[in-house]
Amino acid sequence: MEQVNIMPNAYVPTAGDFEFLSRQDINVDRNFASQGYWKGVAIHFFRNRRAVVGLVIVVLITVLAILGPILSAYGYKEIISVTNDAGKQITAGSISPQLPGLFGSENINPLFADKTFLFGTDTVGRDLWTRTWFGARVSLIIAFVTIIIDMIIGMSYGLISGYYGGMTDNTMQRFVEIANSVPRLVIVSVLAIFLPKGMGLVIVALLLTEWIGMSKIARAEMLKLKEQEYVLASRTLGAGNFRIIFGQILPNTIGPIITQVMFSIPTAIFTEAFLSFVGVGIVLPQCSIGSLIEDGFNNITTLPYQILPPIIVLALLMLGFNFIGDGLREALAPKLEDM
């Protein structure tokens, strides 16, 4: 019997239709099922180019802040001087930055020809390389110490306020509202009445202001988490309030809080720089980023190079911490499109 072609123009598939057009079109499903929470966060964080750049910058500056003053031949408050032929002490004041064989070595006083000052020296003859990294160290220590203490205070405050709710929460939040309505500047100025100028003033000022942001975040997280089943389970098994707050819920709020820490550290560095610049912060011969900027500013018309190292370090630190904070925030709450 003759076969009747009922569809004369029908498409006849060939073998080629069943092959992949090109291998790139294949979407491979990555399997995230078996990895832990923190591993996932780390993967997201390190895949973010900006966050990695931030991390590298911060680590580099921290290492230099630790090693810079140690490796340097001079102390941070040492006034460098040599004795000339006439037996007179000559201080190495106001030397321009120099790198042997590259720049700055031409018009140097022959007495200091055997010494190298990468960032130059300040007006009284202290090595700016040492001072810059020592200043960075002071600023970083102030920022880290205060922010960690603020984290502990703010976190406990927010968690307790959110957990108990009701009257406790109301009273505690009214207090936060009032504390939050006092400008930082006013706190600093009142502190300046009571405390001597110096590092202590900066630290107390930061301690009094930075915890508020942390407490707000901790409270919001607590409100989200306290109705969860594992809390109920824990309570049913007989866990006390203290244990539930700090043992069970706290570990689950740590992500957003660490992100807040990363954003608070640049604020702390900024505030320290600002206070030292105004003259109520670090006092000579100690130095910090802020006091170095002030020094540089005072001599800007005659020695404009002096202001550059502290400003660059400050800007890089701000940049680094902000990038890390952004990266962490995205890594902790990845959107679907980023997967």
Next chain:
Amino acid sequence: MTKYIFKRVILAVITLLIIVFVLFVLVRVMPGNPFPSERMSAEQIANKRIELGLDKPVLVQFWDYLTKLLHGDFGKGTSLYNGAPIKTVLSTCVSNSFRIGGLAILIGTAVGLLLGITAALNRGRFLDGFCTVFSIIGVCVPSYVFLIFLQYYFSYRIPFFPYFFDPGRFLFSAVLPSVSLSLFSMSTVARFTRNEMVEVMDSDYVRLAESKGIYGPRLVRRHVLRNALIPIVTVIAPLIVDLLTGALVVEKIYGINGIGKLMVDAISGEGVDYNYVLALGILYSSLYIGIMLVVDVLYGILDPRIRVSAKGDA
């Protein structure tokens, strides 16, 4: 709505009163003696104390101070300006600071919005990248550093602008400080506007508007900007407050006779001038609380959802 505003205003006034009280008590319980005891006899000091009302209970003193304050009388400085009435000193300073700060906010918001909108409309292209880099630099470098550089290049190397503030040529000499002050708010507003715009442009209702045939400037104006601008109101307020802090150093560097410089003088000199600290503290706190109040109310007007949830709270 009226009830909401009323409640917010009452709360703000109470907060301010508490702050003024705490500041007052802190300044009054200060260790130290306001009179030079080596030059005055015990009797003279006692008379002076009665004259100044320092023998009365703190609460009575506070009430006296408050009534004077409401008449605009801040008392006299203890060491600054030879004890001139604070009110006269303050009025010049406030006008200088407010004009420069206002200019900075104006420049910052206008240019920031423009930059943000341009970046969002050119997403992924050169202008977008430029805006990102610009806003990162603006956020990472303090405003006074910008001023130091501007001053060095445009007043010292090229002597075009005055090196220090000159009240006689206000607009001309206000250029450098207000531009440097505006950079932080400019970059924050630009970054925020861009992100908000991008989010709104991806939303369903904008897609719907597009499918209805609305496009171009009309779409941006009527559907994108209106929704993107609401959250921007909340960023601008803290920026104004940040401006106050930034202005402190900027005023010191540029020699502007403003409240920031006054504050620096009051706290960083040899002796701290308590009365100025008190007066400026009250001024700064009321400014801060006032700005926050305006923003809350504005936000309530712009976004009805906030009002509803606030009502639910109460």
